[in-house]
Amino acid sequence: RFFDQIRFYPVSESELLKLRRDFISGQFKLRVEESTFSLKQHHRFLQQNRTTIHTFKVKQQAAFESERERWKVNGQHDSISELNLHEADARSELDLPEGSHIIASPVTGTVWKLLVKEGQQVAAGDSLLIIESMKMEISVNAAVSGFIHRILCQKDEYLSTGQLLVVIQENQN
Secondary structure (H helix, E strand, O other): OOOOOOOOOOOOHHHHHHHHHHHHOOOOOOOOOOOOOOHHHHHHHHHHOHHHHHHHHHHHHHHHHHHHHHHHHOOOHHHHHHHHHHHHHHHHHHOOOOOEEEEEOOOOEEEEEEOOOOOOEEOOOOEEEEEEEOOEEEEEEOOOOEEEEEEOOOOOOEEOOOOEEEEEEEOOO
C-alpha cells in the first residue's frame, strides 16, 4: 500500500539465511504496525543522521562489491544469469517455435495483476504483469515486440525467481 514503511534490523548470517528460506516457503510473518507517516519528521531524521547514513551506505556498497567479487572467484557470477539457461531448457520442454521469447520472474513474489491475454499484440517494453514482492510492485515487461503466445502463470499465483511467466512470439518482419 502507499506509504507503507519498512523497518530493517540487524541479523546474523544464519538468521538471514533462515529468514530467506522462511520467506520463500511462505513461513515468514511480517510484523505490521499501524502508524502515521510525517514527511517533515522523515526529512528531519535524514538531516540529523546524514553522517551515519552516508557511512552505512559506503560500507553497504563495499560489502556488495566484495560479495560480487567472491561470486566471480567461486564461479557463481554466471549463476546471476541462470535465466538464460532456464530459457533454453524450457524452450525444448515447451516445444516453442523459432522466434519465441520466454519471460521469467525476476523475483520471488505473487502475481498481482495480469495485464495481457494470449494472442494480444505487445511492443518491447510494454508491461505484461505486475508482481508483488515484499510490499513492492514490480512490473515485468516485454523484451521484444510480438504477440502473447502463452501465459504460464495466473493472478494470485506464488512465484519463485526464474519461474516462467509468459512466452512472446516475436513479430517477423
